[in-house]
Amino acid sequence: MLVYNATKQQFIDDVRANIIADAIQNEVARKLNRNSPRNEVKSWECSLRFMMSALLDEGIPASAGVAIEYNIPLTNRRVDFILTGKNHQRDDVAVIVELKQWQFVEVTKKDAIVRTQLGGSVRETNHPSYQAWSYSALIADYNETVRSESIRLVPCAYLHNMKQADEINDPCYEPHTSLAPVFISPDALKLSEFLSKHIKYGDSNGIMYRIEHGVIKPSKNLADALASMMQGNAEFLMIDEQKLVYETAIDLAHRAGSENKKCLIVKGGPGTGKSVVAINLLVELTKREMMTQYVSRNSAPREVFKKKLTGTSKKTHIDNLFKGSGSYVNAKPDTFHVLIVDEAHRLNEKSGMYQNLGESQIKEVITASRLSIFFIDEAQRVTLKDVGTVEEIRRRAAECGADVQELELASQFRCNGSDGYLAWLDNALQIRTTTNIDLSDIDYEFQVFDDPSAMRRAIIEKNRKTNKARMVAGYCWPWASKKDKHAMDIVLPEHGFEAQWNLDDDGMLWAIAEDSVDQIGCIHTCQGLEFDYVGVIIGEDFVIRGGRVVTDAGKRAEQDRSVRGYKKMFKEQPENARVLADQIIKNTYRTLMTRGQKGCYVYATDLETREYFSAFVRSQEATEPLDVAEDTGTLDDLHLPIMTRDEVVPFERHVPVYDLSIAAGEFGEMQIANAEYWVELPDFMRVSPDLFVSRVVGESMNRRIPNGAWCLFRANPGGTRQGKVVVVQHRAIEDPDHGGSFTIKLYQSEKIEEYGELMNKRIVLKPQTNAFGYKDIVLEEELDDLKVIGEFLSVL
Template sequence: MLVYNATKQQFIDDVRANIITDAIENEVARKLNRNSPRNEVTSWENSLRFMMSVLLDEGIPASAGVAIEYNIPLTNRRVDFILTGKNHQRDDSAVIVELKQWQSVEVTKKDAIVRTQLGSGIRETNHPSYQAWSYAALIEDYNETVRSESIRLVPCAYLHNMKQADAINDPFYEHHTRRAPVFISRDAMLLSEFLSQHIKYGDSSNIMYRIEHGVIKPSKNLADALVSMMQGNGEFVMIDDQKLVYETAIDLAHRATNGNKQCLVVKGGPGTGKSVVAINLLVELTSREMMTQYVSRNSAPREVFKKKLTGSRKKTHIDNLFKGSGSYVNAAPDTFHALIVDEAHRLNEKSGMYQNMGESQIKEVILASRFSIFFIDEAQRVTMKDVGTVEEIRRRAEECGADVQELDLVSQFRCNGSDGYLAWLDHALQVRTTANTDLDDIDYDFRVFDDPSALRRAILEKNRTANKARMVAGYCWPWASKKDKQAMDIVFPDHGFAAQWNLDDDGMLWAIADQSVEQIGCIHTCQGLEFDYVGVIIGDDFVIRDGRVVTNAEKRARQDRSVHGYKIMHKNEPAHARALADQIIKNTYRTLMTRGQKGCYVYATDPETRKYFADFVRSRAEVERPVVSEKSGSLNGLNLPIVSREQAEPFERHVPVYDLSIAAGDFSEMQVAEAEHWVELPDFMRASPGLFVSRVVGESMNRRIPNGAWCLFRANPGGTRQGKIVVVQHRSIEDPDHGGSFTVKLYQSEKIEEYGEYVNQRIVLKPQTNAFGYRDIVLEDELEDLKVIGEFLSVL
């Protein structure tokens, strides 16, 4: 997603006219559905004026592109400023500029980490050169268009308020400043020269537009990347808070070798990279010949990791790297250099099969190692025996004489990088009050099903791509198939649905077993793991009554150990028991509903609960109908699943196909209803209201759109059209390819100020072609009659 996009000249004009921050603020509100805090607006006002001054250099072409606040795909991170154009060799280039308001920094002993004033105090954070480089690396990693079309990404940083460069350019950071040079206040002319070196010619090929709408590579899965990571390959670029946690942990591990015990508590929600950082630390500390182990209470992630590593090294070595949390009851003090505890919220008080050994798993880990790190999300405590809290870790560390530090992970990599979905989920489950009260503008595939069989078909369909979609459920059904292999566990006769819990044969490897998609997992077999898509069955332990969540631990199956002891506790302390069970049940569904990187599909056994969740998505589409995967028609060259109007799931799974001339006439609700063909978009594209598919004929746009290509458009686009490829209609247009009064062209406008407002004086519709004979279409009269029908998004 991109907040602002214009030419260099238009950007300069907007800054001079004092409208740049209003334009950005309005687009943030429209596209991100949030208000901009005052400090963010002030930052734009200050930094963008400095960037305008830098861009006044005539060596930087006026037609270079300027992009502001670009959201990196599949994350919640945004790039401050990007300048696009062509370098001296006429290669497409994009210079990424990380802007900082900092006035001074201090050098640390941690790689790529500096200290500076942030908020109310001096804090450690990423060196801006590393930050700029890591953002460029992420874009290149995720965006296949950047790689396949050889778009050069050049990172740098501009600290326009900083007067002294000694610390920020300290030789300790040379590795990073060479990859992404940093410029301070007095380096404004040097920055201009740097930009002109990489952007010699203007952006004549819509570079930022191609990046924004490029093909996105699927997110990496930690388990799949494990073997390569254990071989020392950097499979995941650590950004921002992840890098800080990683470097702090390495520093503390070395400090603890000859000094006091060290303990680091890392708080982070689902998808913030806790396990990625944990595995990277296991690899790095082991390579430094420190005796290190990865520890988790839940065996599912351990067993999956072990399975993935099988064949790459000896079994004894693998088993010695991954341990259960009860392994340290009898360990001698300081046996290990480092113990890395993942999912620390799942730690129990005592160890052993009967929970009768030791005093505290937290204390045992701290005593057994010189350095211990606990990755924790208290909102994922899902049994009554889970004692992992920040307060308890701090208390036990103090008992053991260990120094304690706390850090946070906030960068979001799951749920399509959507903080909004996670905040909405907390609101919907009534875990906490948030501002995200609906799913509007949240880029995550959330669906509600009236039929569990339809949900299963949807998950089966998604699983065909990479075996990374699974069904899970609250533990509300007895595990009958544990003793009788033919018995069904979860049965809904009215819907013809019957399924088994995950088979005992697969054990904790259910999440990656080849034929396990038909089975249903529970919290114990999926916590700590992730899928592309997750289908969640909500049982009667969680229902909605008059808009309020009502939980009932007694609706859980008797085999579920999560609420073991509830009845005795309820007899002695009923209020406490109900409150604890309520928290556990909500946490369970919060955890289940955040296992999907791309989407979460839901079926609730209770009708009122189903309606409650369905109401959140009604603004985007009606509750799901059964999935239709068969093709009901074919359109020459459109190699995607096509269905009829009757079979379509409008704007949830399918978008309409139009003749472009008809669409140009007037994109209306009538047309949507009467569209004969509907097409299913590829997995990496999200269907949403307003999208449509049409064919572009002719050579006038062949540098971007091949003749005859099927393309995805957004109808009636809002916001600025400057520099975008659009479908427009005007009575004065006679398109050279088809003769109609509509055309697909690059839109450029020239504005003048009238009565304090900027209005179009001239609109130029530019072909982007290598063919001879195409000219600009220039409109100067009756511009108010011009209709922008749709915005080009991508070639399919």
């Protein structure tokens, strides 16, 4: 996703006109569904003015491309600035510029780590050369178009407020500055020379558009890469906080001792790379001949890792690397150099089959090691016995005399790198209130099914190629097949659906077993693992009533260990029991619904719950053209309350449904206000007099808008249209889908200055499609006659 895309000349014009920050801020709000803090806006205003000065070099062509805030595929990382064009050999080139407002840095002994002023204090962070290089490497790694079309990526960094270069160019950082040179304030002319050296000719074939819409390679699976990693191969590129956590842990491991115990707490949500960093540390510290073990309470990831390593190492060696969290009850103090605890939120108070051994698993880990590392996400505590919290680790570390350091992982590699999906999910599950109230502009496949059999067929189809799609469910059905291999566990007779929980034969290896796609997994067999696609059955323990989530631990199967002890707790402390069980159930579905890297499919047994989730998404299938059903007064496939003009108070809760095919001439608020049919928007959408709903027919925008989708628009939008999807009308337009004089396309314009004002010189209306035969619509004459009817807001 791109926030801003223009030519060099247009970028310079926007900076000179003092509108660049506003343009970016508006697009961040529209595309990323968030407001920009004042300090972020100020950084754009400052840094982009410096970049404008660097681009004034006449050796850099005016038609070079400028892209700002490019989101790297499958992550939540954004590149500050990209300049595109062709080099002297006419190869396609994209120069990646990491912009920093730092005024100083301090050298550290950690690889690619510096200290500088961040967030009100001096902190450690990545060297900007490493950051720029790692971003370019990620783009090349994930974007097949960049590789197949030989688009050259050239990284660099620009610290425009820094006056002295000694520390930032310290010889210890040479391996990184040699890959991505760093420029400071006195180097402004050198930066211009660097840019003109790599960008000799303009961007004549949409380099950034091809990168943005390139073929994306799925992110790697940790279990599949494990054997290669154990042989010392760098399978995963660590960026930003991941690199900082890794280097900090290596440094602490060398400094920790019997009289100088260390404890590192690493917080991070689903897919932030906790397990990737943990395994990388296990490999590196073992290579450095430090006694190190990977520890987890849940046996599923351990067993999968061991299975993947079978045949590559001796069983005793593998078993010595991966241990359960109850293994240290009788361990002597400081037996290990390092113990790495993954999924630390799942730790129990005591160990043993009856959980009656020892004092505290957390304390036992800290006692048994010189350095203990806890990777934790408190929002993934899914049983009443989970005691792994940051506060509890701090308390136990203090008892053991261990110094505690805390870091946090934010770089997102699950759910297509979409923090937006995770924030929406938290909002939808009503775990916490977020600004992500819908799934618009979220590059993640989320579908709701009315039939579990249809969802199973979809998962089986996704599983055919890579064996990385599975179905899971809330533990609301007894495990009958544990005793009777022929019994069915999850039975939904109204849909003719029957399935078994994962069999004892596969056990914790269900997630990778060859023939297990027909079986249903639960939280105990999938937490800590990942798939490409996950299908989730939501049981009666989580339902929606009147728009609110209602949870009921009593609906869980008696065999479910996650709520064992709830009845006793409810008798003794009913309110506390309800709150804790509510948190456990919500956390369970949050964890299940974030196991898929590329998509999540959902079926809820409760109808109102299905309708709740369906309101956030639209059908993936193409729908028929606009058709009013005379007998019901509803509009086909528009699954929202529909009323006639006489039944509503306009724009209080309802907005008009408008047929764009009659949007001719004086299209305006009065015209849409007189529409015959009106739709009631969901509660989370704010109604205003400039909104209307219409159906989009055709494939020319199918990357954003599926054929036949009902969409929400804002009529007569003001401000800049650059980079927005808009409905426009012009006599020279003949839309390829319907032949009309209006069309829905991505709007781009080139401006020139005349008599002190910026005027449109050329307008390009771009399709965003996977289909063939669609071309840019280019307007160069009678531009004043172009009418922007509306701005696309979201698919309903």
